[in-house]
Amino acid sequence: MHEVIDCDECDGLGFRVRRCFCVQGGDQLVVDGGRYADQVYVDCRVCGGDGSVAEPCARCGRAGRRRAQLVVTVVNLDTGAAASRRLLPGRLDPPAEPDTITRARDIVTGLAGAVGVRGLSPHWGQRALGDEVYWLPRRWRAHLPAQERLALEAEALAQQEYDPWRVYVGRGTEAPPSPEPGRELARLCEQADLLYLDLVVEARRRYGEVVWTIRYEVPGGRVPLDPHAQAQDLPSAIAATTFREAMRGLDDRGRDAPAYTVRPVRTTTAIPSSMDLGRLDRAVLADLADDAPGAQAVWRDGRWWHTPLRSAGSVEELHERETGQIVRYVRQMVRRAAEPPDPAWWGEPVEHRPCPDCRPGTRLRRCHCQVGAPGPDPQCSRCSGAGFAPSGLACFTCRDGGRIPAALTVTVTDGRRVSHETWRPVPGEPAPVVGYQPNGTPVHQLRPHWRLARHAAVFGVRPTDLTHLDEDQPVDQDLLDATVTVHDPAVEPARQHVERIGAGLPGARLFVLAAAPDAPPLTDLLRLAYALDLAVVVTYRDHRLDAGDPTKVQGERWDIRLTARDARIGAEFPFCASVELAVARCVEYLDMHLLAAVPREPDRPVPAPQAAPSPPVAEPTGLLRRVGRHYAGQPVVASFDRAGCRLWLAERGEVQPLARAATLDDAVSALRLSGS
Ligand SMILES: [Zn+2]
């Protein structure tokens, strides 16, 4: 029996004794991050100066044993067919040579042929064909004594136990070829011109090699300390950078960029349909020549500007360790040797006031004792009445930008068209009270031109399809409807609205994507679940009873997850404002849903479903909305699997069964809802 082996980390005990982290820094309070002293910190809060700690074994999750078993599954979404291969000791393909890695491609190809998959669907989970599946050690030989060989194979499989079920999703048609990198880069430049942003192509020296990144920036910000670069060359950096990827973290990078309004300008030169990568690559590398720590090509105003990076001194970062020690890291900063000329689209500088809730350059933040009180509490244990206390978190008001702008630029785009607006409050603007918070604070609504929701119609999408471009989060209801909870009657609602949104935005700019989520139909997810013999659990809530109340959720909310068929159904709180968004989220986090569907106990097998092609499944959202409408205000839960459909109603955190039938249609008929 080699399918379950003792955990080598804890010798099967489920817990282990390890050296305490305090030994890294040695017996002192302030220690260097890069140092290893191998000496106990006498005042250690974790080990009390003993140097060793007993803790549950993380490797085996306290089980003391590990599963030596992996399953690879391929599903054809077009037919609903699935094929799986269970990898066990004694049932592995002999590698070409010991010490060679078996990759997903080696196993997926055969399974894909069996179910008629010709191309894998990207973005269903995070898997790639190049992923390592297992790796037999050099000692492994086909002619070793069976016991010894099986033990090596079991160990190799157990090494991968954290990810026991690898599911690849594909279709009967070939996947489209990956786009040509020169064209892709030209596309990214085009978007930069559309949104009035810089596109930065950067090469940095790291541990003796050069790594590349591509990202959008608000002009004039600092060069980031650590750009998370992975790519070894320019084409692979382009391949790894989607538009959303290049936008991610824009607000962090633009924290101290100067704020200007946008003055629409037309670029005079047309962007080539494909960038000359060889030329760009040579120009960037030439700037790296005399030992510069990095170099950048900045796409601004329709052309590339080149500059090497120069060292700009160092910053010290201090972190508290749970041992009670302070760890000190020294980080090298860089700056551009030459700044490109100011962007042609810069209008006027945006005025700002300092953030009232933090002290820039320090960790002092407004203390909680001041919330909802006229002043600080002299007895407060955190600030002793000073009103400000040290905090490890970013400032809640300005997100550490330190500035509250007086106006902001709102940029809405669908990737092809764009709208830039300046939002600036005018004193004395009418803003009627439209509701009250539970504590009696009035909620005002600004006039229609402040309501972001009006952009949805212009771009042909629903208001719920408006999302923050840099963080992939839907914009909130207050922003959609221009509703403002006025905490301070001395500040006009419009000004409060602009300050709340603008604080912490990069260069006082808000970027919004107006596009429906890039999601497959829900029926694809149902088909996947049937093929894998899992359940799709959909939670739906209709909020129509609260329509028009600015303090309540409006519209509908969805939650969709994939679970084991026998998993306990709970009352989930649905968050997604459209079924498409809920499907997109479920597909994005598919690997996590699948991991949760694998039994935890190492001696229970990993699912290895096989499925013949099955007929298409019916679209359930219309019927679910009908049930949700009947029980408006309460979450309705529906579970779909091979055996049929079950319905529940969530009440006070519990689920009550409503109906069970072969199809949703039958289940809903059994409910005999009024009007049916
Ligand atoms: Zn210690």
Ligand SMILES: [Zn+2]
């Ligand atoms: Zn263990």
Ligand SMILES: [Zn+2]
């Ligand atoms: Zn306080």
Ligand SMILES: [Zn+2]
């Ligand atoms: Zn602040």
